[in-house]
Amino acid sequence: MTPPALRGIDIRQLRYFLVLAEELNFRRAAERLHLTQPPLSRQIAALEAALGVALLDRDGPATRLTPAGRRAQAAFRTAVQAFDAALAEAASGPAADRPLRLGLPWWVDMSAFPAVDGAWREATGRAGLEPVMDIGPTLLDGLRRHTLDAALIAMPHELHGLRHVPVARLRHVALVPSASPLARKRALRLRDLEALPAFLRFARRQNPALWMHYQRQYEAAGFKPATEAEAPGTTATLAQIAAGRGGTLMPAAMARQRYAGVACRRLLDEVSVEVHLVFSDALAPELVEALTAQCTLFEAALG
Template sequence: MSTSTPSALLSRVELRHLRYFLALAEELHFGRAAQRLAMSQPPLSVALQQLEAAVGARLLDRDSKGVRLTPAGVSFRASAQALLMGFEEACAQAREVESGERGRLRLGFVGSTMLHGLPDWLQAFQASHPRVEVVLVELNSQDQIAALLQEELDLALLHTDRLPPTLASQPLYDEPFMACLPDTHPAARKRSVALASLSDQPFILFSRRGSPDYHAHIIEMCRQQGFYPRLQHEGRHWLSVVSLVARGLGVSIVPAAFRDAGIQGAVFKPLAETVERSRVFAAWRRDAAPALRDAFLAARG
């Protein structure tokens, strides 16, 4: 028989040819194989001839004694089974990816979410979606927005919903702001702290570049109490801000979750004033496939 190039072979062999051949290889009888395949015998014979012509080798011997696999047929049978199993596995994986049961989720997050249930959320999701790989990337809000736009993240957990039009978001939770003070500060022993009482203190704030909205929000909180904070230092991560406060380098206003950060030397006190709460949002690209993202968001409960 004539040989064919791999590309020509693939164009001539269909999955049905492999299924027909495997049925014949098991039954070793055209009539029984045709019945099993719910077809008549002549089309089955034609399909086998087409397969042998495409492969370039005789796969079955048929005579008055019955049907037998040739040595080439024995070899081809194993490969045909592997091909069909591989195709079925590829189909199953594709369905799982489309449904959010398999895949890779690149998740950006701000540090406060680690102190507000993100580890438990991840654990619950991995328990229900063991075939999904979650890649965690800690970034400030502004860097997460940039990463979403550049398709380097699939989902972002950040402190703002002021986003470019190509991104969408939904609120996750909110929490109060608290005064963060060195444990040697006179106000560290008070039940609550009036924001105005900190007007003469050096402030350590979250970087304006890292999260413009958050930075502006805290500035506005102070302005409403009649002063503009004396900015001493900026940090690109909240834990950096708290660490600097713990070293006595200034005071800050931070989300309440950082009470649980375990940084010695920092004290957290409720604000005496009623101020807007710290908010966290989930954000994503509007044109991104929703299944994996929605599955992760649903796992939060």
């Protein structure tokens, strides 16, 4: 019989501990989990209290796993994998009978998706694609939890052993208010955007590696905006630009559509990102092969 103290442990606490055991740093682990440090610390403390053992040694300059923590890491990893596999098994039907759950970056132009879905059905004879749009870290979490089958991920990201293939390198365009003098130019330099009230970009905490990928390109072009503001998603970001509150960069596919109050302009400095198709480790090999064979579909949708 399970001791009463252990019955309150839930799978979320095990996931939190596994991320913390990899990072051995509460700040970085909290960023990966999209939490602040206090709730993460409370969950780990509750887990240790329920188990009656210390999993982490917090004394000294660095956090370390205790012997019990190392044993727990191996045991919890096995338990979480078994839990996720059970959920995937319960939710799945024959591969050809259910849509393939495909994660997409939040900035993807969905007007191209019906053509991609139709081409996938025709090429494979399978059910269609079920799109799920979110930021990269959340999509990767879905792959690890097996709630997604595959996802298009802007690199770099820490993939932790997930299989992946490159799909496209995407150049970016500038999005500025239509009422701005910058909109009268046919092409812009990055440094031209310094004249805007703010440069809108995703928060560094969402994905530090990808944020730095862009930052290095900005620095190489000598781009130093006086004010930066968080880009809260495609719709809200476009609304802020239309209101004259700033500008941003997005993959060139965004220029396919017209947005009221927003002007898309070619960028003379190269800013780009590589997108990979990343697979869940629970995805059947024949589906991995089928998706890999259709990478040109996704490249067309992105570009």
